[in-house]
Structures are given as structure tokens and as C-alpha cells.
Amino acid sequence: MSGKFIHNKAPLLIVMSPFVLAMASCDAEETQDEADIVKEVSRVDEVVAENEPEETEQIEETVVEEEDEEASEELDVEENVEEPEVEEPETEAETEEETTVDLGKRTNPVPLNESIQFTVQIVDYEAEEYNPEEGLLEVTLSNLMSGDDAYTFIPEENQFNEEAPEGYEWIVFDIEATLLEGDENIPYMPMPTISTVSESGAESPDGHYATLNNEFGYIDLFDGGTTSGKQAAIAPVEPVDEPYLIKWSEDSTVFFDIEAGDDLGDDDQETDTETEEAVAEEPIEAEVEETEETEEELIQDEMVEPERI
Numbered sequence: 001m002s003g004k005f006i007h008n009k010a011p012l013l014i015v016m017s018p019f020v021l022a023m024a025s026c027d028a029e030e031t032q033d034e035a036d037i038v039k040e041v042s043r044v045d046e047v048v049a050e051n052e053p054e055e056t057e058q059i060e061e062t063v064v065e066e067e068d069e070e071a072s073e074e075l076d077v078e079e080n081v082e083e084p085e086v087e088e089p090e091t092e093a094e095t096e097e098e099t100t101v102d103l104g105k106r107t108n109p110v111p112l113n114e115s116i117q118f119t120v121q122i123v124d125y126e127a128e129e130y131n132p133e134e135g136l137l138e139v140t141l142s143n144l145m146s147g148d149d150a151y152t153f154i155p156e157e158n159q160f161n162e163e164a165p166e167g168y169e170w171i172v173f174d175i176e177a178t179l180l181e182g183d184e185n186i187p188y189m190p191m192p193t194i195s196t197v198s199e200s201g202a203e204s205p206d207g208h209y210a211t212l213n214n215e216f217g218y219i220d221l222f223d224g225g226t227t228s229g230k231q232a233a234i235a236p237v238e239p240v241d242e243p244y245l246i247k248w249s250e251d252s253t254v255f256f257d258i259e260a261g262d263d264l265g266d267d268d269q270e271t272d273t274e275t276e277e278a279v280a281e282e283p284i285e286a287e288v289e290e291t292e293e294t295e296e297e298l299i300q301d302e303m304v305e306p307e308r309i
Contacts, residue, residue, distance in 0.1 A: 104254040106197070109245050111261035115140040117180065118252040122188045135188055136181035141246065141256045145172040146235065154232065158211040168234040170210060171196070171258075173246070176228040179221040187220035190227065193249040196235040199242055208234050 102108045103116055110116045116139060121132040145153060150170040154161045164170045177190050196204045209232070216229030235244050246256040 104252075106245065106255045109255040109257040110141070111257050111259065112144060113140070113142045113260045116254060118254055120179075120188060120190075121251045122183050122186050124186045133183055133186065134181075135179055135183070137188075137190070138178045138180050139248065139254070140176045141173050142176070143174040144258055146170075150232075154210050157213055161210045162208070164234045165205070165208060167236060167238045168204065168208075169237045170232055171235045171246075172212070172230055172232050174228065175216040175231050176226065177216075177221070178226040179223060182221065182223035182225070184223050187222055189220055190217045191250065192217065194231050194233045195247045195249070196233055196244045197247050197255070198236045198244045202236070203247065204234050204236065 104110055104118065117136055118139075120135045120137045122135045123130070123132045146169060150172050153172055154170045179188055182188055195206070212230045212232060214229045216227070216231045219227050221227060233246065236242060244258065246258065248254040248256065
């Protein structure tokens with residue numbers, strides 16, 4: 001039975017043998033292809049591995065260069081940006097220096113009873129050529145007299161002194177001048193033109209003089225010499241209470257105030273004192289009121305009837 005089965009199957013085996021051989025051949029070819037693919041993949045990996053460090057280095061170099069360029073641009077921007085100028089507060093010394101430099105101008109007149117130094121010209125009128133020297137004069141105005149006192153004083157000094165023109169009154173004040181820097185041989189004679197200037201900027205009219213017994217000026221001063229005397233001028237009375245300044249005109253123009261700096265300081269001091277007293281009184285009054293209110297509340301509490309049981 002078995003021999004018959006083999007005999008019957010033999011033709012089938014003979015027929016299938018080429019197919020089996022073909023399949024085996026295909027499997028071998030696929031195996032070879034897979035091996036070739038693995039080799040190719042390995043070779044590609046090796047190439048990639050060799051080139052990867054170079055690309056990484058190039059990327060790092062590019063990043064570093066970009067960072068350097070950005071930093072350089074930031075520095076350029078910072079250099080081009082101008083820092084704002086910070087104004088430093090003025091010190092007391094600088095403020096005093098500016099005040100001293102501007103002292104004597106119309107906007108910063110010299111207070112009464114205070115001194116100012118300014119330059120004058122010393123001229124030798126006997127010399128053939130006009131060659132003035134420069135001197136330094138110190139001037140102080142004081143003892144201002146106005147109103148009824150000046151009105152009475154002027155005719156007492158000289159009965160021929162005229163009354164002040166309409167809208168003006170006579171004022172009288174003392175002047176003291178010292179030639180701090182001068183010449184030992186060439187004299188300096190102070191001969192200023194004295195006038196007044198109103199707050200509105202109008203100067204008093206010229207041509208009005210008063211003769212005084214101890215009149216200032218017209219005396220020779222050598223280096224270190226001092227002279228003093230009285231001076232009269234007309235000052236505006238209209239509009240009423242309009243401030244005015246005394247103007248000294250010679251080689252230099254100097255403006256003097258009719259009020260003393262000490263007077264202004266005293267007024268400010270009185271105001272500050274009054275303010276301090278008012279501030280000190282306020283908390284005391286508040287405490288008294290609070291105490292009274294507390295006492296009233298306590299009395300009311302004591303007067304409340306107890307609840308009945």
C-alpha cells in the first residue's frame with residue numbers, strides 16, 4: 001500500500017522540484033539583498049557619523065558669530081544713546097556767588113545799609129594823553145529820609161531849595177565811599193548822577209537839585225581814601241506806595257534799594273514765628289476738646305439707669 005502511494009506521488013515530486021528550487025533561489029537572493037541593504041545602511045551611518053562633528057562645529061561657530069554681532073550692535077546702540085544730563089543742585093556757595101555777581105543790577109539792587117564794590121576810572125587831567133586807570137570803589141547808602149521829614153529838612157538846609165515837582169517828593173540819604181584801589185598820585189573825585197527809577201521803569205526827571213550843607217562828593221580821593229555826605233533826589237509818590245530804586249550813574253551804573261536787607265529778614269522771621277506758634281497751639285486745643293468729649297461721655301454713661309429685673 002505504501003509502495004503504491006510512493007509510486008503514485010513520484011510524478012508530483014518531480015513536477016514540484018523546479019518550483020522548490022526556484023523558491024530557494026528567491027530566498028537566497030532576498031537574503032543577499034538584505035545583507036547588501038544592511039551593509040549600505042552601515043556605510044551611510046559611518047558617513048553621517050564622520051560628517052556630524054564638522055556640521056556641529058559649523059553650527060556652533062555660526063551661533064557664536066551671531067551672538068558676537070548682536071553684542072556688538074548693542075554696544076553701538078549704547079554708545080550712540082546720549083545719557084540725559086542731570087542737573088546738579090546749586091550749592092549755597094554757588095548761589096551766593098551768583099547773587100554777588102548780579103548785585104547792583106535793577107533786578108537785584110543793593111539793600112540799604114549794605115556795601116557794594118565796583119570799578120571807576122581814574123583820570124589824570126593834566127596829562128597830554130587821555131589814559132585812564134581803573135580803580136575800585138566801595139559805596140554804602142544809609143539813613144534814608146522821606147515824606148514830611150525830608151520836606152522839612154530840605155528848606156532848613158537852604159531856604160532857596162525848591163519844592164519837589166508834582167507827583168514827586170524829596171528824599172535824603174547818606175553816602176559813604178572808599179577808594180579801595182587807586183593811585184597814590186592821581187586823585188579820583190566821585191561825581192555821580194543820582195536819580196530814582198520807579199517799579200514801572202520810569203526814571204525821575206533831570207534838573208531838580210537841592211543844596212545841602214554836608215553834600216556828598218566833589219572831593220579828591222587817593223588810594224585808600226574815604227568820604228561821606230548827604231545826597232538829595234526826587235522820588236515818585238504817584239501812584240501811591242509804588243516802589244522805586246536809587247540809581248547811581250558814573251563809570252558804572254548801580255541800583256540801590258530803599259529798604260534794608262535786615263528789615264526783610266525780620267519780617268520773614270516774624271512770619272515764621274507766628275506760624276510756629278499757630279501750629280503749636282492747634283494740637284493743644286485739639287487735646288482739650290478730646291478730653292472734654294471723653295469726660296462728657298463718661299458722665300452720660302454713669303447717668304444711664306440700670307435695667308430692671
